[in-house]
Amino acid sequence: MDWDVDELLAEPTTEVEQDYSSLCRQWLNERMAPELLPFAEDVVTRVTERLRAQVETLQTSIGTANATGYRSVLIQIELERIKFVLRSYLRTRLSKIDDYGQYIQANPSVLLNLSSTERQYLLRHQQLLHRHYMTSFLRELPIKMNKLDDTIGRTSMVAAPDMESPVFCMVNETIEENLRVAENEYVTLDRGDILLLKYSAIANYVRTGAVSLI
Amino acid sequence: MALPRELEATFSPEEVEFLAGNEYTDIVPLETMDQLPLVSATIPIMKPPRKCRVPLWLALELKRQHRARIVPPEWLDLSNLQSLQEQEMEIDMFSKMPFRWLETGHLLLKACPDDIEDVEEVRRILLTIREARQSKARAGLEAVNEVQLALDNLGAMEINEIRPLFRETMNRMRKIVQVSEEE
Numbered sequence A: 001m002d003w004d005v006d007e008l009l010a011e012p013t014t015e016v017e018q019d020y021s022s023l024c025r026q027w028l029n030e031r032m033a034p035e036l037l038p039f040a041e042d043v044v045t046r047v048t049e050r051l052r053a054q055v056e057t058l059q060t061s062i063g064t065a066n067a068t069g070y071r072s073v074l075i076q077i078e079l080e081r082i083k084f085v086l087r088s089y090l091r092t093r094l095s096k097i098d099d100y101g102q103y104i105q106a107n108p109s110v111l112l113n114l115s116s117t118e119r120q121y122l123l124r125h126q127q128l129l130h131r132h133y134m135t136s137f138l139r140e141l142p143i144k145m146n147k148l149d150d151t152i153g154r155t156s157m158v159a160a161p162d163m164e165s166p167v168f169c170m171v172n173e174t175i176e177e178n179l180r181v182a183e184n185e186y187v188t189l190d191r192g193d194i195l196l197l198k199y200s201a202i203a204n205y206v207r208t209g210a211v212s213l214i
Numbered sequence B: 001m002a003l004p005r006e007l008e009a010t011f012s013p014e015e016v017e018f019l020a021g022n023e024y025t026d027i028v029p030l031e032t033m034d035q036l037p038l039v040s041a042t043i044p045i046m047k048p049p050r051k052c053r054v055p056l057w058l059a060l061e062l063k064r065q066h067r068a069r070i071v072p073p074e075w076l077d078l079s080n081l082q083s084l085q086e087q088e089m090e091i092d093m094f095s096k097m098p099f100r101w102l103e104t105g106h107l108l109l110k111a112c113p114d115d116i117e118d119v120e121e122v123r124r125i126l127l128t129i130r131e132a133r134q135s136k137a138r139a140g141l142e143a144v145n146e147v148q149l150a151l152d153n154l155g156a157m158e159i160n161e162i163r164p165l166f167r168e169t170m171n172r173m174r175k176i177v178q179v180s181e182e183e
Helices: A003-009 A015-032 A041-061 A066-099 A101-106 A116-136 A199-208 B013-020 B056-064 B078-090 B101-111 B119-143 B156-182
Strands: A166-171 A175-182 A185-189 A194-198 A211-213 B024-029 B052-055 B068-071 B148-150
Touching: A015 A041, A015 A066, A015 A211, A041 A066, A066 A101, A066 A116, A066 B013, A066 B056, A101 A116, A166 A199, A166 B156, A175 A194, A175 A199, A185 A194, A185 B148, A194 A199, A194 B156, A199 A211, B013 B101, B013 B156, B024 B056, B052 B056, B056 B068, B056 B101, B078 B119, B101 B119, B101 B156, B119 B156
Parallel strands: none
Antiparallel strands: A166 A194, A166 A211, A175 A185, A194 B148, B024 B052, B024 B068
């Protein structure tokens, strides 16, 4: 009885529906992934544009006949839903940028995953933080001890995302080779499977969309 | 701070319900309505008594306003649920429930009990299935190792419930294994 998996993983048909579905999936992935994923620039831009257009339509229609009053309510409900997903998506990313600011700055490949607005935010936030720490107490410490990115010893001062963190995921497309999860342990990845694994094992598949986090 | 601490590890039940609201469902409109272009979809023209396929959130809203009746999904039918219940009781694994069965069932039972046949029996069966699966999930905790766990057929809400505990358990096992390997 495969009807459910197919229904669940069925791609929506129109571009509008695809974008929304894609946005929701990006939101889920971003929430559950320990690292910062590439910014879904295209989808977010298109959805934001449609949001803006819809708000305009709403405002112009407010003057007209009351018969459409109920339709406006439905439109507004949907707007709130879309804004909720968008806001949560952006907030999740901001939260990760806050936590791993130094790590991101030190890794140009990760920096690429940020949108330009996020990059500006990161820079200014880190500058503010650094200045604050400096003036609060770092200045008082001897020069050799006032670094914020000390890596001497076993632990680094820079907080990096825990890539081995376990995540729940669903397989969207059957993958040929079995996935290596440990020394001698492999798992099969068949469409519809739900697994709890360490994130690093499926990080690449999440990016391609073969696997999504749930 | 950008994201509240409680939401860092898992989703809130409301968010899981929100996602269930995106699923499409059939309704029977009670009033005509022109095509409605939305940001996430274009809602087709509604002409009673012809059925119409809309997102669940919209169906629930229309039902609330007495502008439509909701057609329960195929799986939410008494005989189907009865066989699912039997399956659930027989096997150790999780039986094949629709991915969003718990939250969708809950939303529909709350919003449109009058559109569901034998609704009380359906409610009872869903509860039984829920309890059976919950105890299986609890037993499944023993199977958690530091590497992987297969949880086929588990529902979205159920996963969300066990997520913090299972993740933390796996984390700790990982650390234990790590330390023991270093020795």
